Amino acid sequence: MNKQLLAIGAAVLLAVLGFAALFAYAKGADDRAFEGTERTTVLRVTQEVATKTPSSELSASVESVELPKAAVVPGAVTDLSELEGLVTRGVLVPGDQLTPAKFAEAGDVKGDAAVPKGMQELSILLEGQRIVGGALAAGDTVGVVASYSGSSAMAVDGVPVLKVDAGVGDGQSTAGATVTVAVKTADVTKIVNAMEFGKVWITKQNEDTDTGGGGVVTSDEVLDR
Incomplete structure (x- = not known):
């Protein structure tokens, strides 16, 4: 029985070590892929954000990520302080990079518009x-x-x-x-x-x-x- 337990423990240990090695290799591959590429840190949405949400309430819905400069949207925001006093102009979805174009003064953001006559x-x-x-x-x-x-x-x-x-x-x-x-x-x-x-x-x-x-x-x- 003790030998069986030792064998099982050794197998589990080897599996954990193997996973750790695979993870380290994958991370290293990502680093190698971006080696020599200029990167920029931007704010990216992690969960859906409703229209007219104040920028001051976005900290739990965004993350700071480092991306290759070529993948960064023009004007991408790096700090929420850049959007102080503004609200979202529309719904933000996961993966969106924050840009000033997606924000406005609260009074400038309208609700759902009515359908014009004949349309x-x-x-x-x-x-x-x-x-x-x-x-x-x-x-x-x-x-x-x-x-x-x-x-x-x-x-x-x-x-x-x-x-x-x-x-x-x-x-x-x-x-x-x-x-x-x-x-x-x-x-x-x-x-x-x-x-x-x-x-x-x-x-x-x-x-x-x-x-x-x-x-x-x-x-x-x-x-x-």
Whole structure:
């Protein structure tokens, strides 16, 4: 019996040592992969944050992470003090990097907008980089770009955003967010077609946005410019 217990104990010890060695190797591999790469420390969201959440209440929902500089979003925040007095403009999802564009004065952040007369609601789920890095909120105006194999075009301009909801995340990376917009029937069919058979990108617009020159562009034309 004692020999059996000793054998079991030795097996458990070897398993623990093996796991520790594997963990150390994996960590070393990560370090080697980033060796020579310039890195920056930024704040990243770890759990969903609701619209109009004060920056002073975010400490439990964000973490400080070191990322390769190439993976850092422009303007990424490194300390919550940079956002003092501001609230979130929309829902933040796990994996989001904090940027000033996702925050505003409390009085400037609107709740869910009403559907304008004659229009209908349409919700689309998109990855963070396709919705201006998630810096969208109810009341914003956007353009919808449809991209197919070898060509793309601005499909719809001046689309009102009704609300923005977090998508499904794995806790470490952003899987996207659901943007609900108000559109006319003809525009619904354009957006749905692009979602089903192509790809969609959303642009954030304002009253000074130049929406001219939005015709179809092919890959050949891009390379000739």
